Amino acid sequence: MAHIDLSRQVDAILVAPASADFIAKLVHGHADDLLSTLCLARDCPLYVAPAMNRQMWQQAATQRNIVQLQQDGVRLFGPESGAQACGETGMGRMLEAEALLAEILAASASASNPASARPSAANALLAGKRILITAGPTVEALDPVRALSNHSSGKMGYSVAQAAIELGATVTLVSGPVALQPPAAARTIKVTSALEMLDAVESQLPGQDIFIAVAAVADYRPQQSSQHKLKKSQQSLTITLEPNPDILATVAARPNPPFCVGFAAETENLLQYAEEKRRRKHIPLIAANIASEALGQDESSLVLIDDAGSHPLPHGPKIELAHGLLQHIATMFTHTDKQK
Numbered sequence: 001m002a003h004i005d006l007s008r009q010v011d012a013i014l015v016a017p018a019s020a021d022f023i024a025k026l027v028h029g030h031a032d033d034l035l036s037t038l039c040l041a042r043d044c045p046l047y048v049a050p051a052m053n054r055q056m057w058q059q060a061a062t063q064r065n066i067v068q069l070q071q072d073g074v075r076l077f078g079p080e081s082g083a084q085a086c087g088e089t090g091m092g093r094m095l096e097a098e099a100l101l102a103e104i105l106a107a108s109a110s111a112s113n114p115a116s117a118r119p120s121a122a123n124a125l126l127a128g129k130r131i132l133i134t135a136g137p138t139v140e141a142l143d144p145v146r147a148l149s150n151h152s153s154g155k156m157g158y159s160v161a162q163a164a165i166e167l168g169a170t171v172t173l174v175s176g177p178v179a180l181q182p183p184a185a186a187r188t189i190k191v192t193s194a195l196e197m198l199d200a201v202e203s204q205l206p207g208q209d210i211f212i213a214v215a216a217v218a219d220y221r222p223q224q225s226s227q228h229k230l231k232k233s234q235q236s237l238t239i240t241l242e243p244n245p246d247i248l249a250t251v252a253a254r255p256n257p258p259f260c261v262g263f264a265a266e267t268e269n270l271l272q273y274a275e276e277k278r279r280r281k282h283i284p285l286i287a288a289n290i291a292s293e294a295l296g297q298d299e300s301s302l303v304l305i306d307d308a309g310s311h312p313l314p315h316g317p318k319i320e321l322a323h324g325l326l327q328h329i330a331t332m333f334t335h336t337d338k339q340k
């Protein structure tokens, strides 16, 4: 049969552009035209590049379909934000052809390399779980144009969010300012300072099963943030800093907290300092890395530390590490859940 033969001749199917309507058809398994029939009959990976008006993209129905599609193991490429064919500007613009090609090459490289093969979403290790993740740096204002911050790129936190979605979780991402596109299926809340991050985390906390604090939260903020730009003088300048709340410790100290996971970036004594941090914050699991090897890099390594000891994850892309971390969390979470 032609439609079966056709789907057997290819290594992968990319639907680009994928309209809101076609995505809905995929989610429901329709097979009433050649393309939907090919997709349903396939035994190869399916990639989808959404393209639609920003309002259509934001609708709850589309967002539900996108989450379902990813839970069914379909990989999403984009969309991105920008000028749209209809004349409006916003999220829903299809990735450029070159970007789609790069995505396909990356996806097929990881599929053909068993060492980097990731469990498919069909495994749905975290299906039905709600995960709250913080990511990126916080920025603490000194005046309207100057701030204290750090070099966190957000790559690890965004990878954890992406991996959690691929494993079937419902993800809320609270992100400091970064230059990354958040995963389309995550509910993303953008914040600037540590106090804003704490507010957002507390407002999103009810109903969360797991809290993963990946953000590099500034430990201090200027005691006073000037309303007007500070003027220079020949005098030395002293800035008094006051401590920020510890978001992770605050969440972990709540009655019936979610399963809490921390990150520790250290420059020395990795295992000892990370374990001290884990105990101080009363959390079951911490992921430790060497700061200079992790900050801003696409690849890194992690050591997971829990009551049972330390479990190193090999050096690799952050998305692979995120999958390793989430698998460990899923095992621990199931165990603690059974004990309740």
Ligand code: CTP
Binding pocket: 134, 194, 213, 214, 215, 216, 217, 218, 219, 244, 245, 246, 247, 248, 249, 261, 262, 263, 264, 265, 277
């Ligand atoms: N964290 C947080 N709120 C803060 C500070 C840190 O939620 N105000 C979280 C981070 O997201 C991370 C972990 O706590 O999961 C890091 O612990 P922390 O002791 O704050 O690390 P550092 O800031 O590196 O501490 P230190 O400077 O003492 O090494």
